[in-house]
Amino acid sequence: MPGVTVSPLNRAFGAKITLPSYTNDPSKLNEEDFEELKKALLTYSVLVVPNQAGLSPESQYALTVRFDPTTGAHYGHDEKIFHSPLSVLAKDGKCVPRRPEVMMVGNGTFPAGHEGMKEFSLEHPSQSTFHKKVLTEEEIANHHTRFYRWHIDAALYEFSPPVVTTLLGVIVPPKTEKQVIYYEDSDEKLEVFTGATAFTSGKVAFSLLSEEDKKFALNTTVVYAPHPYIYIHNCRATSDGLTMVSEGKEMPLDKLPHWEESKLKKLPMVWTNPITGNPHLEFHSCCVYRLVNSTTGETVAELEKAREICHRLMRPAISPDHVYAHAWTEGDLCFFHNRGVIHSVTGEMPKDEKRLMHQCNVASGKDPK
Known part of the structure; x- marks a missing residue:
C-alpha cells in the first residue's frame, strides 16, 4: 500500500502532500506514514494537502499536537491576553467553541451554524491599521497590497513557541485577481493572489547572511x-x-x-x-x-x-525570489514548521469579501535550541 507521497515545489522549500489511500484524514495516518509526514515537514518547512474541506476541528487539533509530544492542551497564546482590547492581536480571530485551540480567522460575516457559532464577523488584517505609512486609496484601487506582519506564531511570553501551525482554507476568495507588493527600498515587486499567505525560510535567511x-x-x-x-x-x-x-x-x-x-x-x-x-x-x-x-x-x-x-x-530573505506566497484553493490544508519559517498575511479585502480559515497551533513544552 503506497504511503505518503511528497512532491517538492520548484523552489528552496515547500512541498505538496498526497495521502495514502486508506485515509483522507492526516491525523489518522499510521505511525510509519506519520513519521514520513513529520520528516517532510522538517525538511521542506511548508506542506500543502489539498481536498481537506471536511477536516473537523478535532482532527486538525489532533494532527497539530501529534507533531510535538511535549505539547500541552493550550493554544499558543494566553487567550485572555490574546483577546485583550489592548493587544494588536485582539481582532485576529474567534475560537471554535468545542475546540478552542482552533481559531477561526478571515474576513466577512458568517451566519449562525458554523461549528456551533452564532452569527459572527471576522476582519482581515490590514496594513491600514498597523503600518506607519499606509497605502493610499489610489494604490489600493490599483491592486497594491503589503506584507502585513512577518512573524512566528508564538506568545513570546511564558509559553514556548509552537512547533507547527496548521491552517485550513474553508472559504477563500476566488483566484481571479492578483495584487502587487512593491518594495519601498528597491525596485522589486511580488504578485500575489488575494489573501495569499507568504512564507520565507529561516534556513534560506541564515544562508544569505555574511x-x-x-x-x-x-x-x-x-x-x-x-x-x-x-x-x-x-x-x-x-x-x-x-x-x-x-x-x-x-x-x-x-x-x-x-x-x-x-x-x-x-x-x-x-x-x-x-x-x-x-x-x-x-x-x-x-x-x-x-x-x-x-x-x-x-x-x-x-x-x-x-x-x-x-x-x-x-x-x-523577504525578497521576491525567496518568498513562497501560497495562493489558497478551498480545502487546502497548509501546515508549516513554525520554528523553520516566518510568515505573513497579505491582501486588501473589502468588508463583504468572504474568507474563512481554521488555524491551530499549540504551545510547546520546550523552547527551541
Whole structure:
C-alpha cells in the first residue's frame, strides 16, 4: 500500500502532500506514514494537502499536537491576553467553541451554524491599521497590497513557541485577481493572489547572511518584551511588515498587565532543525525588546538598535525570489514548521469579501535550541 507521497515545489522549500489511500484524514495516518509526514515537514518547512474541506476541528487539533509530544492542551497564546482590547492581536480571530485551540480567522460575516457559532464577523488584517505609512486609496484601487506582519506564531511570553501551525482554507476568495507588493527600498515587486499567505525560510535567511553576521546571529539571544503584543499596541510597523518603527510609543512596562521577569522569553536568534541539523534564522522582529550576547548575557543592542539589526538581517530573505506566497484553493490544508519559517498575511479585502480559515497551533513544552 503506497504511503505518503511528497512532491517538492520548484523552489528552496515547500512541498505538496498526497495521502495514502486508506485515509483522507492526516491525523489518522499510521505511525510509519506519520513519521514520513513529520520528516517532510522538517525538511521542506511548508506542506500543502489539498481536498481537506471536511477536516473537523478535532482532527486538525489532533494532527497539530501529534507533531510535538511535549505539547500541552493550550493554544499558543494566553487567550485572555490574546483577546485583550489592548493587544494588536485582539481582532485576529474567534475560537471554535468545542475546540478552542482552533481559531477561526478571515474576513466577512458568517451566519449562525458554523461549528456551533452564532452569527459572527471576522476582519482581515490590514496594513491600514498597523503600518506607519499606509497605502493610499489610489494604490489600493490599483491592486497594491503589503506584507502585513512577518512573524512566528508564538506568545513570546511564558509559553514556548509552537512547533507547527496548521491552517485550513474553508472559504477563500476566488483566484481571479492578483495584487502587487512593491518594495519601498528597491525596485522589486511580488504578485500575489488575494489573501495569499507568504512564507520565507529561516534556513534560506541564515544562508544569505555574511560570515560576520552568521557569527553574530549564532552568538545572540533575542529577549522579547513582556506581553509583547500589548507592549507594541500603540506602535506602527515598517512598510515591509518586518518590525516596528521606534517612536517611543511602546506601552510603559509598569502599565502592562502583571508580568514576571522569569516568564520573559529569551530565545536564540538561530534555531537548529532537529532533522536536518540546518541553522534557521528565526525571530519575531516586531516583538523584540533587546539583543544580548548568548555567552556573557551582556546587552549588545537596546530596543531601537535591536529592531534595526533584526530588520537588516532578515530583509534579504523577504525578497521576491525567496518568498513562497501560497495562493489558497478551498480545502487546502497548509501546515508549516513554525520554528523553520516566518510568515505573513497579505491582501486588501473589502468588508463583504468572504474568507474563512481554521488555524491551530499549540504551545510547546520546550523552547527551541
